[in-house]
Amino acid sequence: xxxxxxxxxxxxxxxISGPAAPTxxxxxAGGTVExxxxxxxxxxxxxxxxxSASVNVANLDRSIVVVAGGAVGHVxxxxxxxxxxxxxxxxxxxxxxxxxxxxxxxxxxxPTVAEAERLLRTAGPALTVIAxxxxxxxxSIGLRTGWLVAHDPPTADGKPLQMTEIRPDxxxxxxxxxxxxxxxxxxxxxxDVASExxxxxxxxxxxxxxxxxxxxxxxxxxxxxxxxxxxxxxEEQSGALGGVLxxxxxxxxxHRVAAEHLKHVxxxxxxxxxxxxxxxxxLAHLLTKGTGPADAVRLAAxxxxxxxxxxxxxxxxxxxxxWSKRVEEVFTATQELPEERALLVxxxxxxxxxxxxxxxxxxxxxxxxxESSVRKILTGPDLTTRLKAVGATVTGRAISFDDKPxxxxxxxxHRVQRQxxxxxxxxxxxxxxxxxxxxxxxxx
Numbered sequence: 001x002x003x004x005x006x007x008x009x010x011x012x013x014x015x016i017s018g019p020a021a022p023t024x025x026x027x028x029a030g031g032t033v034e035x036x037x038x039x040x041x042x043x044x045x046x047x048x049x050x051x052s053a054s055v056n057v058a059n060l061d062r063s064i065v066v067v068a069g070g071a072v073g074h075v076x077x078x079x080x081x082x083x084x085x086x087x088x089x090x091x092x093x094x095x096x097x098x099x100x101x102x103x104x105x106x107x108x109x110x111p112t113v114a115e116a117e118r119l120l121r122t123a124g125p126a127l128t129v130i131a132x133x134x135x136x137x138x139x140s141i142g143l144r145t146g147w148l149v150a151h152d153p154p155t156a157d158g159k160p161l162q163m164t165e166i167r168p169d170x171x172x173x174x175x176x177x178x179x180x181x182x183x184x185x186x187x188x189x190x191x192d193v194a195s196e197x198x199x200x201x202x203x204x205x206x207x208x209x210x211x212x213x214x215x216x217x218x219x220x221x222x223x224x225x226x227x228x229x230x231x232x233x234x235e236e237q238s239g240a241l242g243g244v245l246x247x248x249x250x251x252x253x254x255h256r257v258a259a260e261h262l263k264h265v266x267x268x269x270x271x272x273x274x275x276x277x278x279x280x281x282x283l284a285h286l287l288t289k290g291t292g293p294a295d296a297v298r299l300a301a302x303x304x305x306x307x308x309x310x311x312x313x314x315x316x317x318x319x320x321x322x323w324s325k326r327v328e329e330v331f332t333a334t335q336e337l338p339e340e341r342a343l344l345v346x347x348x349x350x351x352x353x354x355x356x357x358x359x360x361x362x363x364x365x366x367x368x369x370x371e372s373s374v375r376k377i378l379t380g381p382d383l384t385t386r387l388k389a390v391g392a393t394v395t396g397r398a399i400s401f402d403d404k405p406x407x408x409x410x411x412x413x414h415r416v417q418r419q420x421x422x423x424x425x426x427x428x429x430x431x432x433x434x435x436x437x438x439x440x441x442x443x444x
Contacts, residue, residue, distance in 0.1 A: 082182040085164045088143065088190070091265065093163070095297075096144040098264035101252040105289035108250070115246040116145040116225070125244060126223040127214030132248030133230045134416060135292035139192065141248055142225040146188040149223055155186055161221070165190045174201045178209035185220040190227070197232030204234045207241050214244075253277075254287040254296035261297055266304035274303055274313065282313050286320055294416075295324075298409045323410035330390050331414060342366050344390035347399050348408045354397045355383050 102110050112130065119128040128145060130138050143163075150161035166189050170176045173196050182189065200206050214224050235242035258275040262268050274281040275296075286299055302319045306312035334340040342362040350358050384394045391407060392399045401407050 080180060083169060083180050084167045085182055085189070086167060088163050088165055092140075092143060093147065095261065095265050096140055096147050099257075099260035100140075100144055101256045101260055101293075103253050103256060104250045105253050107253070110250055110252060112141050112246055112248050113144050113148070116141065117148050119244060119246065120145065120149050120223050120225075124218070125211045125214035126218040127211060127226065127244045128224075129210075129226040129228050129233050129245045130248060131228040131230060131233050131235075131245055134194075135294070136248040136251050137293040138194065138227050138248050139190075140293065142190055142192075142227050146190060146223065146225050150188045155221075161223075162187045163190070164188075165192070168193055168196065174199050176200065176206050178206065178213050181213055181224075183213075183216060183220065183222065185222060188223045188225065189217075190225050192227040193232075194227050194229045197228050200232070203232060204237050204241070207234055207237075211240060211244060251291075252293055254289070254291035254293065255284060257293050257296035258283075258287060258300040258303070261300035262304055266300065268304050271303055271308070275299060283316060283320075286317060292413075294409075294413045298413070301409065323407050324414075326391060326407070327410045327414045330411075334390070338366060339368075340386060340390060343386060344392075344411065347387060347390065347392045348401065348411060351400050351402075351408075352398055355387060355394060355399050356397075358387070358399055359383055 102113065104110055116128040116130055120126060128142075130142050130145075132138050146163055150163050154160050162184075164187060166181060168176070168191060170180075176193075181191070197203065210224070210226065217224055233241070233245055235245045255275055255277040259272040262272045262275065274283045275287065277284050277287075283299065283303060287296060299316070299320050302316045303313075306316045306319075330344065331341070334344075339362065342365040343359065346358045346361040346365060350361055387394050387399055392401060
């Protein structure tokens, strides 16, 4: 029996259709109906008794659907929404398509993408888990892998598969409910759990559920790419868990990363020689073999927009070198002041907005109400002073970082490296997209 809760919001009745030639088995809300089901309308009236049917319940959001097969069949109830998804930024997709670097600092071949792609194309769960330490470009490895699978082969209509990112806004981060992952046909999903996987109470159970979920994705021509940290995935617990894992071990050549971004992402190929290691360009000394790909991309972004002159290259050098130090100073000074860090993050995401709007959003990040103590209001620093202390420029009522190219990216990289990304902050800022005016995505 299928019963739709009449008390939940209803958009439409289930759409019921049967095959031309009745069979003893049919698809029913993703499962199998092996016996004659009775289908009830949202009002509870018996609408039709059929032996084989396909029932579309896609439009019954936030309703409770009960599915039973036969007299005493399996019963399932669900009224929850799947986890939200967001589009992959076009700049990131452009980078992994046109500016990909598959060589390490010593020109060695990096096999991680090929290994991850092989797992997605091999029969079994449509899953690959990319693990490794911070700073190795795991996100871009995942995006590159997904892009290759999405574009070859194309779908039946000649279009590539859709690529989208799942926001892991679990109700209980320590016990992720994998059943809430979206399952749309023809999609490559990216799921980044690197910052939370260490907190999973039962990592084996959660990882096994992800594999089961990916087996279902295989049936609908969809894929899942998971980004993990260095040790959180329980690969040693079973062959199945270890069989979906690939490891990023070496960062790509930072000089090549910067050069390829200048050529293909920012469209200034003549400036690629500024960052190339041989012969060494005027900015090449800013990158070392230990430089992470995010910093290499940041240098490319700075170099792309300065004047083509010695003065311009000096500006690029100063910008690249000073922001990391400046950000370190800000985070050190605000170590015991979460309200100031929230103000900085809000200012980055709301560049161009009025200062009071930024302050309001900062309070939302901390889930705090406006200050009501007259004593604190009268004795505390004014808002303009606070914003300037974290690096913002205040002109009239508006704030911006336009005079500090690369500053927003330096803050973002610092947050990742120092593991300051807590769940409330990610949730509060994710709906805003990236920092305002910051188009420098970590292409690797």
